[in-house]
Amino acid sequence: MSPMTPIAVAIVNHNTRDHLRECLATVQLEAPPEVVVVDNASWDGSAEMVRAQYPSVTLRANKKNLGYGAAANQAFVSCTAQHVLLLNGDTLLQPGALAALSGYLARHRRAAIVGPRLVDPDGTLQASCYPFPTPLNTLLENSTTAVVLGRLIRRYIPIVGNSYLRTWPHRSARVVPWVKGAAMAVRREAFDAVGGFDESYFMYFEDADLCYRLNAADWQVHFAPVTTVVHIGGASTRQWGPEMGVRLLASTIQFYRQHASGLRIAEVVLIVKSLMLARWISGGIRLCLTRNACKRAEIAAEMGACRVVVLGNWRNLATCS
Structure with a gap:
């Protein structure tokens, strides 16, 4: 040997x-x-x-x-x-x-x-x-509804789950x-x-x-x-809270910019912005319904991170420490 x-x-x-x-x-x-x-x-x-x-x-x-x-x-x-x-x-x-x-x-x-x-x-x-990421799996892996649906499919239809990496x-x-x-x-x-x-x-x-x-x-x-x-x-x-979710999506967009065509880039930017807009809106609703000060601060931080992406300023988060 x-x-x-x-x-x-x-x-x-x-x-x-x-x-x-x-x-x-x-x-x-x-x-x-x-x-x-x-x-x-x-x-x-x-x-x-x-x-x-x-x-x-x-x-x-x-x-x-x-x-x-x-x-x-x-x-x-x-x-x-x-x-x-x-x-x-x-x-x-x-x-x-x-x-x-x-x-x-x-x-x-x-x-x-x-x-x-x-x-x-x-x-x-x-x-x-x-x-490797595609617009579809970017949507599926960052949508709460899709994640829950995926768990149900893996549990009750294992042949489908076994075919996905x-x-x-x-x-x-x-x-x-x-x-x-x-x-x-x-x-x-x-x-x-x-x-x-x-x-x-x-x-x-x-x-x-x-x-x-x-x-x-x-x-x-x-x-x-x-x-x-x-x-x-x-x-x-987890020490960085909501900012890490933004960094993930920022890096997703960066990967597309380096390795995908212009159409694919446009598709994923639209998907990411739509996902973050939905989170921004739902965060606003949760903020109105929440009285706990610590929880409100967490929600506000998450909304701020979503706002950065929706307004197109993710590059700053992708490179800063």
Whole structure:
């Protein structure tokens, strides 16, 4: 049996100190040759915790939140291994994860990225591979009515749910368009060939964009349940409240502007603005019916975020920290 190709671990963190501590504990049990943490200007003591409790870890502590893609690029520069497992700070590895992922990359030479199976802390499956966005799935995945309908279809008509990447059982390896960046094993050769992450994406869709460019360069992206990674999910982004929903839609539009035709761009802009207008209006109704001051403040913040998109100012949110 040939020796395992060394695989480094690179973690991007922003204000998830306690999760990061647990993540690093599971990583160290795997004894990777290199571990890099890029901290995006956390104010919760994340960088200090890494220095004090994990002195062998290479730490890059940014003074400014550069966004996920830029921080991930820094992590790749800071290690040398030919395979790199890129993680969010709110993930937990199982024993044998690194060997399983590196071994999969070694056996599948055209695979630039392999995404493992992701689960919630309670073991519930997380969707982790997706089709590239279209105007229709942009509508379906951001409409509350469509999301509820999708859950009912998956429950009562499983043959339909099993045919859609977001809802299939995630039980077997397959080539997919793109995988979630919360945990992805990356082949450095391919990553370098396409220039790494596009740093113009501050948050969201930087993983989809990377996979899109890898596909265009004749590499493949795989999902492979060779190991399972626990992903808390939202540990960092929930701190920003409604703004994250706007960032998601802003990055969706950015992806279309870079990779789609003018007609598709116009379609998705119309869909996004319509969705946010509906949320703005429903927020106004809820605001009138709500007396709790804290809840009113949350609703007002959500309405403000929706207003930004409806009025066409999403670019500011797509790039600022």
